[in-house]
Amino acid sequence: MLIKNHLADLVKQAIAAAQNANALPAFPMPDVFVERPQKKEWGDFATSAPLKLARDAKRAPLQIAQAIAAHVPSDETVAKVEASAPGFVNFTLSDAWLARQVDAILAAGARFGDLEPPRRLNIQVEHVSVNPTGPMHVGSGRNGAIGDTLANVLEAAGHRVHREFYINDNGSQVRHLGESVFARYAQALGKDEKFPDDGYQGAYVIEMGKQFAQEHTDKFLQMPRAQAVRELGALGMKIVLQQLRATLEKMNVRFDNWFSERSLYTGGTFDTVFKVLQAKGLVVEKDGAVWFAAQELGEEKDAVLIRSPQVIADPDARPTYLASDIAYVWNKVAVRKFDRAIYVWGADHHGDVPRVLAAARALGLDPARVAILIYQFVTLKRGGETVKMSKRTGEFVTLDELLEEVGPDAVRFMLITQSANATIDFDLDVAVKHSDENPVYYVQYAHARIASILKKAIESGVSSEDGDVSLLTHPAELELIRAMLRLQEVVELAANKLEPHHLPHYAIDLAGIFHSFYKQCRVVSSDPADAAISRARLKLVAAAKNTLVRTLNLIGVTAPETM
RNA sequence: GUCCUCGUAGCUCAAUUGGAUAGAGCGUUGCCCUGCGAAGGCAAAGGCUGUGGGUUCGAGUCCCGCCGAGGACACCA
Known part of the structure; x- marks a missing residue:
């Protein structure tokens, strides 16, 4: 408790x-x-x-x-x-009670900081879910950092957590990718194919074109163009997804499931929810399109579910993202029965929140089981100027480049330190130049220092065995114990309010208090008179290491033994 | 125009259902390494919390107006 x-x-x-x-x-x-x-x-x-x-x-x-x-x-x-x-x-x-907690922290080990919730929930955290059409940019990196840290924290809070990436494999973006790959592929084979105006201009598409030309020769030129575009789009997406997975793993972000949007249609989920909405009179036809009558539910205006044939010739491509979103929320809450479905969305999607919640209500789902976390944008600055980012033009700093330049731990720490509803101003010049002064190193340094002390203790033949924690009465010792005990409160706060940014702030505090303790209290002493306090302090320091490791793990960064 | 988020130290940001004298890091200034890692510690300077009202025992936090930044308002995602 x-x-x-x-x-x-x-x-x-x-x-x-x-x-x-x-x-x-x-x-x-x-x-x-x-x-x-x-x-x-x-x-x-x-x-x-x-x-x-x-x-x-x-x-x-x-x-x-x-x-x-x-x-x-x-x-x-x-x-x-x-x-x-x-x-x-x-x-x-009580000082005596505080001192006793050192043994308790060591006994809890890797589970220190965990909570026992009144009820253990099945929670899904769906995050990143970027269109699989090209390399990730920094904004999606923020999504992954927030989503994954949140998932970690919810686990620590005692819940069962399922991490999911939603693959937008049904929309027009993937079609655009197919068109773009097709053009590059044809060009690689020496054909004078016009590149689409709204295509993806990045170099990675040119690479794919070359690769497919080599692997498949002119196979895709021998089939109907529409089929070639579809198949090349699918192949391209597969490669992009592999790259996304690799990029995310560098940031220590992993998923339990990669969920296909298309499966909502092939598996019949959309048909099911469509019938439910229809039965409630929430589906209307207008101008050849099929609309979700959101106005009936108090929303500002209706929204298109299925576009008209005049606008989109391909029947498979007619459902809008809203159609998918409605089917998806049904799948999460009604089919897979998650107690809570948490979405992590960028600020550009905040306008969609009310419609999805309205749809959930219309489907008879408890809106309290759906939480949509909105985070603001990341703007990059280089040379004092804002770096404009657009996937279409291929002019952007990729997350991979940032990870390469700044390092995964620093990137992840920086992307999680600020509250989700504040924009992040990321000065690349500073990030690269002063990366040694990033707070994450301050925290990691405290950990490495402890590791060094523990090593020193072994070399000096000092052991924490039988260490008597009741000897820990120095103000700096008690201050450190107090700081360690705050971890549970931070976990509770971050989990309840879906605010993972509290963790890095806590980590910085804890590291600072450790450094201050270190300055004031000698741990490994060669003086025989200090033997008892040395043993006790070794326990304290081991507990501090345990707490730092746990906190850094929750944030998703490493706890290096040496730096 | 309507809606969402934000505005706090020179810079980047915190501040736990509204709580006591608003806190860190970076930068600046001054100290501290001949015993455990100076990527560190100690101290100082730096604020009318954008602005004007309101609510109450109490407001950075809630309400209204204004100013400024970003975002959303498609048969795009």
């Missing part, structure tokens, strides 16, 4: 006890929240409950705080309870 929840219980007990003793008047038991105060003088935890109770209790807040403080039952975790103006109750944790 989280300490703050335990303390909240103590506060409730104190309120009841104070009421029994007539120190407080009768009023219904409120919800009590305990939080971290800003100042050390205010202890480890505080509650502002007295301020909130003032009205109901018809007493001055400070008076209520004093009554509560006086009736908090004694508890092994708490050393001091104080009422403080204007109406807080402050808790200071």
